[in-house]
Amino acid sequence: MSATQPTIGWIGMGRMGYPMAERLVKAGHTVKVWNRTKAKAEPLAAQGATLVDSPAELADVDMLFTMVSTGKDLEQVYFGAGGVLTGDAAPKIFVDCSSIGTDQSAELRGRLAERGASFIACPVSGNGKCVKSGKLSAVASGPKAVFDQVEPYIDVIAGRGVSYVGEGELARFCKIAHNVMLGVVTQNLAEITILAQKAGVPRHAFLDFMNNSVMGSIFTRYKTNALVNLDWTTTFTPALLRKDLDLGLAAGRALEVPMPTTTATRDALQAHFGAAQLKDDPQAYLDADFSALLETVALTAGIQLEPEDVPMPTGLEITAQAAE
The missing domain is CATH 1.10.1040.10 (N-(1-d-carboxylethyl)-l-norvaline Dehydrogenase; domain 2)
Structure with missing residues (x-):
């Protein structure tokens, strides 16, 4: 990861994902975004985000955030056709803010580890209005040293802060x-x-x-x-x-x-x-x-x-x- 300004990747521009990524962009961070329906992400480009045409184009970011609907969706954007891990490169840190099952999360954690990547489970509490008003909260689990690296960026997204609860899937x-x-x-x-x-x-x-x-x-x-x-x-x-x-x-x-x-x-x-x-x-x-x-x-x-x-x-x- 860059010692100065990391490049952040973001997947998911739904009711929650858009305002969450928007907070990072407004805070001046370098954010590259992919969404299945590109039109939903285009307003964020006008604010300074960079849009990409496939998840595979996010393989070179320092940390990748995801906010999708299901574990199946998450597996698809990570490992499916055109996914982030299609090629040889991979982000060093994956931060998932979706609500998925513990078994799915553990399986994804293992597969990412095989590619040399760390995984932080970071589901959030609130809705789009909470995000915009700075009242979103988050809970995280995974390697503590990795969490310490991403905590400042989670704090930007979640105005009420993030609670670290331990290793593995405890946040789920x-x-x-x-x-x-x-x-x-x-x-x-x-x-x-x-x-x-x-x-x-x-x-x-x-x-x-x-x-x-x-x-x-x-x-x-x-x-x-x-x-x-x-x-x-x-x-x-x-x-x-x-x-x-x-x-x-x-x-x-x-x-x-x-x-x-x-x-x-x-x-x-x-x-x-x-x-x-x-x-x-x-x-x-x-x-x-x-x-x-x-x-x-x-x-x-x-x-x-x-x-x-x-x-x-x-x-x-x-x-x-x-x-x-």
């Missing part, structure tokens, strides 16, 4: 546990919000009370506007949430940890997929944000939801400092 377990809690909290939040509404309490009033109580959180606050005004702009889909619950349940079985609450949440989430079939456009319902689980709970409670047209602060408003 942390992210799986995190997203299991995300599913459980979201399902319960939808249930109690509909419970209060059916008793006669406006959603905005109930959620304002919750957010100001000891049970409120960054998450409940930033989802409040969506739940009050039925804004299902996608940050994370029900399908991705279901994948993460399945990963959590699989880990529970492997480690012999009983997870009855997670099991019940997984079953409740499946009802959302069934409710989609009652909609005029089932796929659009499933492509909407996972907070639309509120609609499924309302449906089973016999309630027809309407927006309350009460703008609610999310806590993720972008400050001038965060935008820098």
